[in-house]
Amino acid sequence: MRPRLALIASAGDERDALRTYLAGAGFDVHICERLAVPTAFASLVLIGDAASSEAAIARTVRSWIKLARSARIVVVTFKPTALRGIASAYSRRLAVLAAPAFAWDVVDALRATDPTDPSNA
């Protein structure tokens, strides 16, 4: 069964293209601009744009870490340093990539994280 993945990004061509790419890489991709139930997915991918608030991204990621304890989380942002602390604390569940990132870096980050590691509980 293909792992369920939520792709959270502003609607547009870029999101559609990334959805196709991730589906090709073997994920069952669901797109949205805001995610109400993170626990329903094995992987969460948040794509920030140049106008995204770093504080809002950090808040969102913190809530996902708490709520979706087994999910793999990948964030692409123009402000990666705002997430440095949380990224190092949850390095095996959370990957933060500086934008613009290659789509395959997102896939590699999704496959590299290990949600079963107890240090990420």
Added chain:
Amino acid sequence: MSRRAAPPSVVLAPTTASPAMRGFDRVLRAVSAKDVTVTFVGESGSGKEVMARRLHDLSSRRSGPFVPINCAAIPEALFESELFGHERGAFTGATERGRGKVESADRGTLFLDEVAEMPMSLQAKLLRFLETHRFMRVGGTEKLEVDVRVVLATLRPLEDEVRVGRFRADLYYRIQGIVLTVPPLRDRRRDIPALIDAFVAQLAAIHDCAPIRLTRSARAALFAYDWPGNVRQLKNAIEFATILRPGKAVRVHDLPPGLVPSSTASANGERFAVDLDQPLANMVDRIIEHVIALEGGSLPHAASRLGVSLRTLQRRRRA
């Protein structure tokens, strides 16, 4: 300085604004559909791994893993274990069974970068693996089979390595079927503006600062330069400017000192200009990059020409 469009957050494919890259991508698409071994030849920093990844993404194996291995970075004693894995107790310190890269790449693509640096003893085992797709872990007795597409990369044509006895002829003939030459950046200058924009945005994000603003003349200088170190060198130049002029205008004289007009920095000649007002470290770096370019991107050959060990050269470039 003109106002530029907001950069994308995610890039799905390498830049193909230039005719050279468009043509290359066309070939890549055709080759990706066939499950054959492919060898990329290209200068240092030209993006061979990016192209290998693109090949994987275009292929029917894209839902499987892409496993890269740099043959120049692994000590000879560990190479076989790294590639084929090992059984428990196979050697001192092997307290558990270890999976090799070949096993990790099952149903995907195994990318062997700088394959010319692979030890001769391992080349025979790689050849056998390419022919049968079967292998044994170090210390093992059982033959294992995997479904892997092997993609290779080399800085220079492998026939030269065969001629001087550093690469097995039988392996060369096995993998020479489809050889794709990645165009150097100087042959695809139309890709430079898009690459600059992507690196400016990405490096500002990494260094937590506002993006630099390149003046028209600075852009022109970056466009005109010959880039012997290719895309990697361009990225380093943007990083240099980002660190020194965060959020500010970057003029020609703010760019790294090595970026002189191509007439003096050309890799075609044996001479090049050195600015005596520059720190010694910068001059040394320029000499190193120039010699690497003269040697077609080959670090071992450049090290030999400079009279230093390969390790010294690699350490200096990383510094």
